[in-house]
Amino acid sequence: MKEKNDFFDQVYQVVRLIPKGRVTSYGAIAKYLGAAKSSRVVGYAMNASHVMEGIPAHRVVNRNGLLTGKMHFETSDAMQNALEAEGIKVKENQIQNFEKVFWNPMEELEI
C-alpha cells in the first residue's frame, strides 16, 4: 500500500498518535513535519479532518492552549467536553496545565 506524502495526511497521522489525555499544538505538528511556518496549513487540515474518522482534532490547540477551533465542531461544547472526558481541564476555552498535558511529537516521536 502506498502512503501519500501529502502534508494533510502527515498531519492526520501525527494527530492520531496523540495519546489520550494529552494535547499538542498546530505549530508543534507543523514543526515536526518540517514546516514550522506552515502552522496555518495544519489548522486547515484539521478543518478538513472533520470528514475523516479517527482524527482527534479536539486534542489539537494553538500554542497558547486555547481552543480556537471549538467553533468548528458539531457543537461549541463538543471540543471542551471531549478534552475533559480525557482528564484535561478546560476553563474559558483555555486548557489548564497546558504545559503538563502538552504532547511534543518532536520528543515522543522520531522523524
Next chain:
DNA sequence: CCGTTGACGCCAT
C-alpha cells in the same frame, strides 16, 4: 486566473 480567507506563529514596533 486573481483575490481573499483561514482551527497559527513569530517578529517588529
Next chain:
DNA sequence: TATGGCGCCAACG
C-alpha cells in the same frame, strides 16, 4: 508588556 503586521500553504468564490 501589549498590539499589530507579515509569512506560509491550500482551498474557495
